[in-house]
Amino acid sequence: MSYVVSTKEEQAQMLKDIGVKNTEELFNDVPKSVLLKTPLNIKEGVSEFEVLKDMEKIASKNRLFKSTFRGAGSYKHLIPEVVKHLSSISGFLTSYTPYQAEISQGNLQGMFEFQSEICNLFDMDVSNSSVYDGASAVAEAMLMTLTNKKNKILFSKSINPNVQAVIKTYAFARNVELIEVLSKDGCLDIEDLTLKMSEEVSAVIIQSPNYYGLLEDIEEIVNISHELGIMVVESVNPLIAPLVKSPGSLGVDIVCGEAQPLGLDRAFGGPYVGFMATKKVNMRKLPGRIVGQTVDEEGKRAYVLTLQAREQHIRREKASSSICTNQANSALRCVIYMGAMGKQGLKEVATQCMSKSHYACNEICRIEGYSLKYSGEFFDEFTIHTPYDIDEINNRLRKLNIEGPLRLSKCSMLVCVTEATSREEIDEFISILKEVSRWS
Amino acid sequence: MSYVVSTKEEQAQMLKDIGVKNTEELFNDVPKSVLLKTPLNIKEGVSEFEVLKDMEKIASKNRLFKSTFRGAGSYKHLIPEVVKHLSSISGFLTSYTPYQAEISQGNLQGMFEFQSEICNLFDMDVSNSSVYDGASAVAEAMLMTLTNKKNKILFSKSINPNVQAVIKTYAFARNVELIEVLSKDGCLDIEDLTLKMSEEVSAVIIQSPNYYGLLEDIEEIVNISHELGIMVVESVNPLIAPLVKSPGSLGVDIVCGEAQPLGLDRAFGGPYVGFMATKKVNMRKLPGRIVGQTVDEEGKRAYVLTLQAREQHIRREKASSSICTNQANSALRCVIYMGAMGKQGLKEVATQCMSKSHYACNEICRIEGYSLKYSGEFFDEFTIHTPYDIDEINNRLRKLNIEGPLRLSKCSMLVCVTEATSREEIDEFISILKEVSRWS
Amino acid sequence: MELIFEKSVANHRCTLLPKLDVPLYEIDKSVARDTPFDLPEIAEIDLVRHYTKLSKETFGIDDGFYPLGSCTMKYNPKINETVASLKGFTDISPISSPEDVQGALQVYYESEQVLCEVTGMDHISFQPGAGAHGEFSGLLIIKKYHQSRGDFNRNKIIIPDSAHGTNPASAAMNGFKVITIPSKDGLVDLDELDKVLDDTVAGLMLTNPNTLGLYDSGILEITKKVHSYGGLCYYDGANLNAIMGVCKPGAMGFDCIHLNLHKTFSTPHGGGGPGVGACGCRDFLYPFLMNPRIIKTNKNEYAFEESGLSVGKVTAFYGNFLIVVRTLTYLKHLGCNGLREVSDNAVLNANYLRVKLKDTFNVAFDKICMHEFVLDLSSYKEKYGIRAIDICKRMIDFDMHPPTMYFPLIVHEALMFEPTETEGKQTLDKVVEILKNIAIEAKSGSVDLTKAPYTKSYKRMDEVKAAREPILRYVHEK
């Protein structure tokens, strides 16, 4: 069951040609004491049909909710079937990093289109062709800003806690001093930011919409920071791009984040894909693969991996990052999703998300005992304050096969509503909130 | 939602270029009284996401049994995933009949391989590249045998009743006289056959394994028939080919049938695919598409649709059949399945079917009240005689999510067991039969 | 390319089955196979490479413009494929109890409802495997109808000379005598029709718009005439793409029809099927429609029903179910406005292409057409020695599939273009540009079109050789 092609007879012939008696001899360099004496203690293989049944059984232990109000970094959106079909064509799927450009133009052009679209979304100059995920993208962006003299980083407490955890990991690794900037009314506290700025700070990292769903005052943050020569790194949900002022136009230095909302399944957290874009000046500091346009010998426009002098296989310990395999196929799927939605479609998705979350929010706030915790503008998530038992609310919802909001604290919950949720589903959700209100 | 590409503005420009004011004008030739005054009385379109949900809901109204003991013309077999993946590659799927051979070699070669494999299975000389289904294949085979003088057809009562129904339809259409040959102990009654033979009979149609799962005595039937210049048409389950004497070697004139067991889903009866193969002498009587080998201008081996003089687009009312669109993609899937199973694999499938059905049969016959109705050799189906209420048996099985055998009559049922059923599943089925026996 | 047999290596193989978990049963020697059993032996990776390679030598709609006239090569929505691969549709037996397959019956029932409204028919059966099979079935219904009334004299079917080859062939399969009537200006010549009408006529077969892409405005007179002689009118619905939401075959006077679901209703054509030739009829013919039929009971359940007068069955079960699943998916997605938009734009695109090409090529009947039109290239043949096939083969060099060639038979050097509604103006403009360039090549001789295509892996085929020395299967060279 191992997809080995050659028959035992052929294998014997090959061993003979090599000049050894058996396969064991091929492992003569392995010290005797290291060689396994018995087979691995794992089950015998079974046919693909049995495996499929088994895996289907495992999959069925995951609950498929009919609707969900949970986001917090992983979002349920509508994904046209054409996106899944195209991104899994075997050429795309079974190739590797396009080292041989002559027979990899499909992947290379797809990546170039990805870079271009990411730049367009945010009004940035350059983008790489993906990093592992949104959190590691933020961490990599942080590393990009460091200099010999500037080894401190400010980060907003309103960033998604999982992302905070990852930047903390990277900061520990690179011996970077991380300083937390407090929140006020759910957003970065500008006063605290000003207080904590110093000459040794290389950058401030923010997220908008932030963890609580709120838009940060990017313009203000950029102005203050740039005055002190501090760079601004913004993590962003790319889906909001059609609606809000672009990070590029506001002066943000590095924009990065998680592109999962652009056509990737939630899939228990991955594969997703991190994106990073910046201004031209920072081009050579970008980590990861970058595709550039060139020509072939006959002058035909073509694409290749470029600026490789930044990368580990050339620069080794001096590389801007160790990333090698990235998330190419996820990025390709995003690019196909953006093509499928198009300029108008993506704006419509964003508008629907915003409209539905506001509809839900308004309806919730009309119920006794529920109120909006923060007053700022939000996108597809918002924080509700309530005295009722949130676990109890979620249990009731689960019984109707609805995944409830994320419990943030004893009396606050993060509600997510996207275009994938119908009004009917929102209303059903609201009716449960009402029920709890009535009974409490 | 119509997949129309041009915008309203572009459509307006096109109308202008054509020289009409609006699309209505394009329909000026339609008599006023025929033109619809109001839109069609059907629902408004909805997005693909809504359609998908709706169709998923409909699909969920079909019960997915965990195991099945029902065959009778549509069989559950194991289909490797690779078969589904390859046969649905877009080039194969979105092309049409390969009229332009230069850019259709993939499909053409696939059909040529199908023809070759069908010939190999049955030791026949020529095969067409598919007809609608197994039943229409038998009907077409019947038509092939007719001559001006011979307009009567004998058919065995042991043929699948659905197939009988179809040949009756075709016979009525072509004014053919059909004569039924009785069964004896579940098989064609040779005596009755001999009795009913005459000079006007062009062919005798049999099925083996027949409806009751039994192998017919083909050698004997061929001998008797050929003596009187009567052709033998045999409908066969192709999966048994590795195990039994080939129709070709036994002198059968036309072999045909349903290739669903070769990698096609049961899919509520379709798409399946009918195959037909015969000896060289009958080559030009075959209906349907036939692919032949040739060379291109540079002498490269290639394939084209050939012997088209038989077909409707050339011969019109004198064509051997009116078939035009056939079941190309189903045939392709069969050819990929046969490649995936291969020579040894297909034999193993057949052997497993046979072994499992015999295991089940033996176990059943040990239970009080159940006995094998016919004594002949069978393949993956057999007929059980029982005094117990078969509907009651099936209801009990249904409760365990098992699809029970087909009820043939008040006290007989047709049991099907293939390689897709595990021993455990067979044993569970048997335990219910036992239960019924105990309680009755 | 190598054949799968040529890649076969002794004892190579793919996926292994589950282990046999019951005693091995060996078949009796007396009936056991005694001749070689030859199938390829190949590993999964090699199987994949083989068919992946083949797929790349196959031009589909996903690869480019495919204006194959009379075939409605429209875009095949990927959502259809997703729906058609739902286990609830693929993994069910056709002989399950109706209570276990209510969803499947609902698919048939709902599709029938919608398509009856689209066509003006009262009932539809989805049993026929494709258009020609639908014709066969429909004509059989007509035959049965006449006979049921004790009228055994009606042994003729009238068919215009422009008809698709399946029409006369299907009539012949029903034992009918085919009466071909010549067309006038591409349409039914009423005088010719009059000449052949009498009480031996079982019916008329017609497609409207016809195979020239022309809507026969005399349609009401035609059907009325046939009816007046006691004949029935059969509608070949292969060209329904032109008229959805515009007019109904029922209103034109047709009694019985077939629809090519694989064409109008967007199922991928699969290299030549599977399709569905849905067969529809008016109420008075319902007793004769194929068995079984699917009805809704007053308990709101779906059930089978049989008619004793039915022509019976034409396939073993209920036809190509998964194609009907795709059809229903498409119908629900498009809805009433969508269907009308399809026809408007199918006709718009054809007329646009016709108008843009008419100065370069001769349009066979140059007037407003429906969803397709026919060029007559006989002047190219006469003046430049360039045949329709040469133009076609040259199109291949520009990554387009050629149109239908040499059909309908009444036009010489015919090229039949059906762009369909799923092509945009940009694509059509590009096509026009390319065709005009090819016309220049034809006239100037700057490129030898009789040798085209030039840029593909395969050059022009020796079709005569294939037919004269038929090699129809692979035989191992020993």
Place this chain on the structure above:
Amino acid sequence: MELIFEKSVANHRCTLLPKLDVPLYEIDKSVARDTPFDLPEIAEIDLVRHYTKLSKETFGIDDGFYPLGSCTMKYNPKINETVASLKGFTDISPISSPEDVQGALQVYYESEQVLCEVTGMDHISFQPGAGAHGEFSGLLIIKKYHQSRGDFNRNKIIIPDSAHGTNPASAAMNGFKVITIPSKDGLVDLDELDKVLDDTVAGLMLTNPNTLGLYDSGILEITKKVHSYGGLCYYDGANLNAIMGVCKPGAMGFDCIHLNLHKTFSTPHGGGGPGVGACGCRDFLYPFLMNPRIIKTNKNEYAFEESGLSVGKVTAFYGNFLIVVRTLTYLKHLGCNGLREVSDNAVLNANYLRVKLKDTFNVAFDKICMHEFVLDLSSYKEKYGIRAIDICKRMIDFDMHPPTMYFPLIVHEALMFEPTETEGKQTLDKVVEILKNIAIEAKSGSVDLTKAPYTKSYKRMDEVKAAREPILRYVHEK
């Protein structure tokens, strides 16, 4: 080829969303986007044609031999894709309550169990996104381990000069100083190792078999030496394909490892990811492994667990879950014998190819190799002016993907072949024949290899231009 932007037409679009069924909310003008928002506008059919065309300009394993050394380009079983697309896996949130995602946790738990047995580790986290990320995480665990013991002096990582570039880069990302030691006969030079070992050494990074495909038989001494100085041993598991069921990194003395699931465990490489760099460690390092971990409770339920000493998180959730799903599918399918068979044949195939090519090309270290081997083409460069890249580009003409070029750096004009176990003898024989022919072309100059490939849509690329005049995004020409 045109870019998607160049196919864009104003107001063309694809699938429409469901209608907005709540009141429209308009964002406040003060924050609303005020710059152009430029994405392609394209219909579904044109989108499909665009990416279908692109896919055909991309060579994958399904298209042919792909011996890219150090990348384990083995056949990707289609069953993996089916399993990874089950809704129960794709349609679940990473922040659901554990009780709602027991299946997902089980996938992680079972995969961890099996891979621990394969590698001799005690725990595995699947969080890292690929191999390099696994290295980063593993070294961080080592760093944290030392610091947790109050040992802040260990700031060096020893890496042989044959190592993959990600090794030093990952060490640097952890703030370590990289000490490169030269190899001797392609293996670790124990004397050189001795020279650099002291109590500032945090650890050693090694892959065994190494990037030359050689198994370092001194492995036990090496790891013992490092341990004796208080350093830890990190195993780069990119080359695990060679040794499954043969020997375990744990038994070689490694404390912490990563595995490239996308390589050894058969996930399609997707044009460069996603992958998984599963990071494993021995018990004593478990406190430092990434959070959260997945455990089985005594109620036989799966649950998350956190450690206060953990290095934390390296991706937002639990890594590339669907890749782990594929891995588990593969592991269950192959089972214990299958895995051993993989390694036996991966090594067999590499040696067979090596032996068949050694008379034609110079093998860098010509002895029994593991799953890959390296050719040294410097003599071709000297004698015929033909470089490794020229041989590679010529291979393309024969429908093969070239091997890895110019790596490892210690071999000049290196070509690194890793055929993997999923290629059969026939394929290898054909490859040998083609490579021998190319060698003849190189020697005779009968074909100018510096201009290859000749037969593909694209000729050789101007990489210098790309780097000198970087064009990294499409900008509309106005």
